Amino acid sequence: MQDFKAAVANCLKSKIEDLSYDEILQLIEIPPNKDMGDYAFPCFKLAKVFRKAPNLIAQDIAESIPAEGDISKVVPMGGYVNFFVNKSQLAKTVINNVLTQKDDYGKSKIGEGKNIIVEFSSPNIAKPFHIGHIRTTVIGNAIYKLYDSQGYNTIRINHLGDYGTQFGKLIVAFKKWGDKETVEKNPIKELLALYIKFHDVAKEQPELEEEARAWFVKLENGDEEAKELWTWFRNESLKEFDKVYKLMDIEFDSFAGESFYTDKMDAVIKELEDKHLLKESRGAKIVDLEEYGMPPALIQKNDGSTLYMTRDLAAAIYRKNTYNFDKCIYVVASQQNLHFQQWFKVIELMGYDWYDKLEHVNFGMVSLEGGTLSTRNGRVVFLEDVLDQAIQKTREIIESKNPDIENIDQTVKDVGVGAVIFQELSNSRIKDYVFTWDKTLSFDGETGPYVQYTHARCCSVLRKAGEEATTDINYDLLSDEDSSEVLKLIGDFNKNILVALRKSEPHIITRFVLDLAQAFNKFYHDNPILVDDAEVRKARLALVEATRQTIKNALALLGMHAPERM
Ligand code: ARG
Numbered sequence: 001m002q003d004f005k006a007a008v009a010n011c012l013k014s015k016i017e018d019l020s021y022d023e024i025l026q027l028i029e030i031p032p033n034k035d036m037g038d039y040a041f042p043c044f045k046l047a048k049v050f051r052k053a054p055n056l057i058a059q060d061i062a063e064s065i066p067a068e069g070d071i072s073k074v075v076p077m078g079g080y081v082n083f084f085v086n087k088s089q090l091a092k093t094v095i096n097n098v099l100t101q102k103d104d105y106g107k108s109k110i111g112e113g114k115n116i117i118v119e120f121s122s123p124n125i126a127k128p129f130h131i132g133h134i135r136t137t138v139i140g141n142a143i144y145k146l147y148d149s150q151g152y153n154t155i156r157i158n159h160l161g162d163y164g165t166q167f168g169k170l171i172v173a174f175k176k177w178g179d180k181e182t183v184e185k186n187p188i189k190e191l192l193a194l195y196i197k198f199h200d201v202a203k204e205q206p207e208l209e210e211e212a213r214a215w216f217v218k219l220e221n222g223d224e225e226a227k228e229l230w231t232w233f234r235n236e237s238l239k240e241f242d243k244v245y246k247l248m249d250i251e252f253d254s255f256a257g258e259s260f261y262t263d264k265m266d267a268v269i270k271e272l273e274d275k276h277l278l279k280e281s282r283g284a285k286i287v288d289l290e291e292y293g294m295p296p297a298l299i300q301k302n303d304g305s306t307l308y309m310t311r312d313l314a315a316a317i318y319r320k321n322t323y324n325f326d327k328c329i330y331v332v333a334s335q336q337n338l339h340f341q342q343w344f345k346v347i348e349l350m351g352y353d354w355y356d357k358l359e360h361v362n363f364g365m366v367s368l369e370g371g372t373l374s375t376r377n378g379r380v381v382f383l384e385d386v387l388d389q390a391i392q393k394t395r396e397i398i399e400s401k402n403p404d405i406e407n408i409d410q411t412v413k414d415v416g417v418g419a420v421i422f423q424e425l426s427n428s429r430i431k432d433y434v435f436t437w438d439k440t441l442s443f444d445g446e447t448g449p450y451v452q453y454t455h456a457r458c459c460s461v462l463r464k465a466g467e468e469a470t471t472d473i474n475y476d477l478l479s480d481e482d483s484s485e486v487l488k489l490i491g492d493f494n495k496n497i498l499v500a501l502r503k504s505e506p507h508i509i510t511r512f513v514l515d516l517a518q519a520f521n522k523f524y525h526d527n528p529i530l531v532d533d534a535e536v537r538k539a540r541l542a543l544v545e546a547t548r549q550t551i552k553n554a555l556a557l558l559g560m561h562a563p564e565r566m
Pocket of ligand 1: 120122124125160161312330332
């Protein structure tokens with residue numbers, strides 16, 4: 001519909017000298033119901049300039065604009081000029097765009113030459129990849145796809161949590177109670193069990209904490225045994241994470257995690273010192289942020305070890321030098337809001353003018369029924385288990401409905417994993433939510449499988465038709481209300497992508513594709529497609545094809561596949 005809004009703005013511009021084209025575009029609204037037209041222009045702002053009542057201005061403007069080309073009717077309504085777009089012209093534009101651009105429909109090149117970093121997922125080594133991580137993983141991947149689709153050079157970074165005092169604890173626990181074979185059989189679950197045991201035992205034997213700290217300092221100082229164990233924990237964990245990424249079809253351009261910055265932190269500490277930003281506080285080094293209403297940023301502990309924050313500072317500077325980003329996005333839970341506010345401030349105080357190109361894209365918390373997640377207490381739901389169960393349930397449903405389906409393994413994976421992704425992206429990201437198996441495995445209503453099913457339905461109609469959809473059709477046959485509703489939505493695809501991108505809100509795309517699926521299903525219910533009248537059949541098939549392609553492209557932005565049969 002972009003083109004039509006532009007056509008409306010152009011007509012108005014020729015009548016109104018006092019507003020710029022862009023100002024007019026900004027003012028144009030969508031009327032509250034369809035009977036009032038497709039666009040409305042409010043005249044209230046013009047009352048002063050024209051020294052006339054808005055409704056009289058609306059009347060004058062409406063009378064002076066001819067109904068031609070993209071516009072079929074112009075009427076004054078109170079203080080508004082309302083426009084009705086030419087529905088067969090709409091059908092022609094939209095269908096031509098989709099059928100010629102195909103998989104590229106919705107894409108643009110507005111981001112060309114700009115580098116965007118999207119940092120997401122970033123699980124912690126030797127800890128479970130649990131449902132708490134699913135949000136950053138799924139939201140981050142969708143944000144990557146949104147930017148990528150608009151031509152930005154987008155770099156995906158997995159800032160693995162592969163460093164920190166917890167590795168000291170793990171080394172102690174492994175040396176005391178672990179054995180290699182058991183760990184290799186089931187790395188994350190075993191390492192987690194060791195970690196939990198460490199905390200249990202340390203309650204009675206607090207000296208273990210001291211031992212753990214000592215091992216971490218050894219690791220930082222390059223001790224052979226510590227490094228070897230750490231490398232092994234890391235490799236075993238990565239293998240496990242990789243299984244989940246493969247299942248979800250998610251890739252990264254870099255796995256430079258926290259440990260990558262080990263040798264880059266001294267320089268940051270020195271720079272902070274040179275810029276007179278560091279203060280001593282009980283043996284530790286801090287940046288005082290009291291003036292900005294925040295607790296101090298802890299840079300180095302009194303035993304000389306560095307912190308999560310120090311590594312974030314080093315990483316941001318490294319990334320700026322390496323990728324010269326236009327934006328560096330961090331998809332991280334809102335529990336870490338303060339952490340990001342603090343170190344973004346430190347970057348600003350260091351005099352880097354790119355501090356405002358760092359963006360924390362936060363999201364609400366996932367909890368379990370009856371309480372929060374806790375790695376230490378073993379209250380976790382593994383992401384891999386969630387995906388496996390979703391796939392298993394999909395298999396049962398599909399096997400009972402459509403047992404002869406080809407390629408069933410791929411289909412159940414696409415639908416099962418898709419269901420989990422879609423449900424994650426169904427709400428505004430900042431909302432907290434409670435994980436329940438029931439909700440995640442429900443395929444009714446506004447779910448991923450419903451949208452995928454609509455796509456498969458389009459494919460099935462096209463297969464049965466046995467003829468290619470073409471643009472060589474009578475577009476007047478698609479000017480009815482059901483068709484126009486579908487086509488208007490399809491025409492708004494790119495606009496929705498841009499809003500989702502600007503707000504870092506993939507749920508705008510989930511909403512869009514649900515609306516499209518619903519509008520199409522209404523069309524499908526009320527309008528037989530494979531009719532004898534060849535002209536009508538061809539026109540409707542073109543609409544089916546445009547819908548199929550747009551659903552597929554929208555799901556791809558969410559990181560989902562669109563199976564052709566299910
Ligand atoms: N590993 C961290 C966690 O699981 C997330 C890392 C977030 N990214 C960052 N640059 N601090 O909580």
